[in-house]
Amino acid sequence: MIGAALGALLSHWTRRPFQLLTLVIGLATATALWSGVQAINAQARQSYADAANRLGEADLPVIEARGGGDLAQARFIALRRAGWQVAPIIEGQLASGDTAILLIGIDPLSMPPGRLPGGAGFGAEPGAGLDADFLAPPGVLLTGPETASQLEGALPVPVRAAEGMAEGRAYADIGIAQRLLNRPGRIDRMLVTGPGSLGAPSLERIAPDLAQRRPSGEDDALGRLTDSFHLNLTAFGLLAFAVGLFIVRGAIGLAFEQRRPVFRTLRALGVSRNALLGLLAAELAALALVSGAAGMGLGYLLAGLLLPDVAATLRGLYGAQVEGALSIRPAWWLAGLAIALAGTALAAAGSFWQVARLPLLAPAQPRAWALASRKLLRGQQLAALALAAAAIALALWGSGLIAGFALLGAALLAAALLLPSILQGALALGARTARGVVQDWFWADTRQQVPGLSLALMALLLALSANIGVGTMVSSFRLTFTGWLDQRLAAELYVTAPDAETAARMREYLAPRTGAILPIVQAEARIDGQPGAIYGVADHATYRRNWPLLGSVPGVWDRIAAGGSVLINEQLSRRAGLVPGDKIDLPGGRFNIAGIYSDYGNPAPQVMMGLTRFESEFPEVPQLRFALRVPPEAAADLARALRAQFGLGDDAVVDQAAVKALSLAIFERTFTVTAALNVLTLSVAGLAILTSLLTLGTMRLPQLAPVWSLGLTRARLARLELTRAILLAAITFLAAVPTGLLLAWVLLSIINVEAFGWRLPMHVFPGDWLRLGVLSLLAAALASLWPSIRIARTPPSDLLKVFANER
């Protein structure tokens, strides 16, 4: 009996393979977007964790070259001899045959024993496997057992496997590693392994070109920033998943609706309600697992495609290292399949409820969806109102990033739920303009279609709103950012001297050749309990005219020059709730806040004080970097002359255009992933429309046949069908514009402030909307093209059959 029942249920799919395809595609795409984003996030987190395990760098500060690049080994010796407790590290890819491993060279003597490979975090005894052979040429490569067997005999260095050590990377003594990497006398960075000797000079004094990075694990700002980035991605993944679920919901609803007679017959034949529900659940679970698995494959591909950009963004924006290669963990597969199952369950819940309450003797024909739609519409309106109220409450009283995203979700969902009502209203208005019988029929039939298409249109609304919202946010940010760069990078050239003596000679050389030499000096300091930086700023028109101030007291630059007042960046202002006129405690005393400046792309608090005051507070900070004012046309020549005269590298003399280009490149890369997800979401929405129209197409024959029989040609019907899809898409798009702007406002004024500490002015770009509008109409037209053509090609006999089957 059960077997026969199952056969009866499944026969539906063989009769309607396209519906099955819709369901599978919807679920697979939803799972793909979701799991792709999750894979990226997991990879990034894994990279952070790996970095943390790597020699304990997560909880030890690291010293590296300020401008990037490697260091002479002598710098390590110099710091040690100045009393700093540092340990050198060299790192590089070591290729052997077709495998490449990450080779990490360490000095076991300056590294604390607990940090040695095999120590804490390496899963084995500290220093296990390290002995005199490790230090003395030819040395030893320590690595995981798998990597060890891969490398066996392929290198001029004996390889030793250590249980519990990471695969794909090997440790060697730094001298051995330098030779293997062909970089004698070079190191990449130093770990600060402990407090230095009493009275050891500051890093600024002995090595101004080196910077100490706070341990990544302790760095709240980095953690917070990368967290917000990942939350952003997750929100996008969730949005895409939701859009996909609309498709699934549509397909399942339809399949259940169409199988009502089968359900009734099966029940009448003695299949219990529970058995029927169980069979349906098993059927859906199987479908969900298959589609979910397909979606996971797609998600993996997607993640692989997007990961390099994500890695570049995280590195460029936050300095966080993420490996570019994707590695997949079992947990990811399980989570992906679970979300596919959960999504299917969510999408099918309503239908199940209906089947469970199916009266045994109810008419077995499919109900017109419209019959139930009035009640449904009321329910949707109520839910939308509740969600809108929740969104308003969150906007008023919520705080934190999660609340921001919850607000976003509630507002979007409210808009989506309201869409059918808006469509009905708009169509009712449109019906008033109708002239003639055909137009009347067109409007009425369109209204009749809304319930069936509403899920797909909701998906379109979500996708369009996200597109408008994120697009507005990115464009606003870009506009603000480029304007800000122009202000902030007012000087034509930026030079860095290798040492104080060169800097002095350089100033002499430059004095007759430039309009102004403005020192850029900086001291690291804890500001408002967070690691930040204090800059010294010269009293010069360059700043007075250009510096991007968000708010200030009168005579701000005179006050700064006088020394008792400072400027603070927007992040600090928002975090600490400081406004111009307040006071702030800094190393060196209490200062008045004379102004607030915007400081995009920097997560840390920052303060600017007058150069004279800075010099007296931080006398040990050498003046090595300068901004130069020269006529723009003379900049290139001067840069060349400076390089030649003082033997400076390319990095030491940078012109304004290069800095701007670099900053903008980082900016653009940051939003590559966002743009990609945007396009994907929109495509999914287009797919939703296509599948809805296609599945509805067959159901619409009874409605089309009478019109055809009254004299409308099939071609005319098809054109009307196309027009209808475009009209519905147009109304949806119009509804999406305010929704998208609301989304943009939330992103700019709430999410950005929470995540980065800056609020951006919102600019609207109607041109972009126009393009998107045309695009969405095109998508709708494209999606309805095939269904329309199908109508145009419906054999008249099929249309006639409608009357033959009239019940």
Added chain:
Amino acid sequence: MNADLAPPSASRRLCALCAVSLLLAAGPAGAQGFAGLGQAAEGFEPVRPGPFAFPRDHGAHPGFRIEWWYVTANLKDAEGTDYGIQWTLFRSALSPGGTHPDGGWATPQAYLGHAALTTREAHYTAERLARGGIGQAGVTAMPFEAHIDDWRLAGPSLRDVTLTARGERFGYELEMTAGGPFVAQGDEGYSVKAADGMASRYYSQPFYEVHGTLMLPAGTQTRGNGNGNAPPAAIREVAVTGQAWLDREWSSQPLSPGQSGWDWFSLHFDDGTRLMTFRLRDETQDDFASATWIAADGTPTPYRGDAISLTPLAASTVAGREVPTQWRLTLPERGVDIEVAALNPQSWMDLGFSYWEGPVTATGSHAGMGYLEMTGYE
């Protein structure tokens, strides 16, 4: 045992190897004597008798397995408060030959520095490890400089040196001028140290006059070993004067396998004479004791084990173990019958490998100050 050559101390503080063994093998005190010092010495340069060649011998002898420059000083400030400092640089050859044609990191030399500053209430310690061959640590004879990181023992010559070391919470900078000759230990510096013929090259400079500055946390009353987390809020500088003792020793296998630890004394008496004495505790045979009496003009007189007695009088609980911090020493031939007590019984060197070392006061037939080192109290 060893009746004719009365080996002075020799096997004192051969810690370089234990640091390296701690680092490179597992566990400090293996089956081969304290810190693996009883291991075989194949391939390393053997110790041979003969006169020293100064100043060359003040420098490093990389062909030998181990070597050290070891300074202890008893100091007083203007109020008469007692302080002690220790400064040690150990060298350990990681493989025979002592050098490598590639130089740099390939140089098979490891250096270990230990520094301590002891007051009645506190004991601060610090440790530094470094590779030879890259400039981070090393010793040159002319002009004399021994250094590891920012710690230095350097002068124009070893008779006239500046000594500096700084830990996280303490530091010192001392000028040391030798007021007497270098004292060759054993047979012109050939120091046999066990019945089966183990030996080292060994000389001392016990006549340094010292003045300089100590840096220690201001207002501290707490006991500490300098390894606390927070750097001190304020530092107080103390001008001091006093006497220091330098030991120089190198060897390739200084300990007998059964020797598990030692108690070692160096004492400056108020009448200008010095006494160095020790006992080596042995798990497999009788303990081995020895002494050297150094006249005010630097003339050494070695004494065999049965001429001296070292008797623990009282022990203190230090770092969870019992360590004798009060002793009775007698050397009847010199009329010595003294009681030696630790200035600070908690002078525990809680470093990569741990031992007890700190300043002591002597009372009785001869009054004075000195240093005591005790190892192997596990």
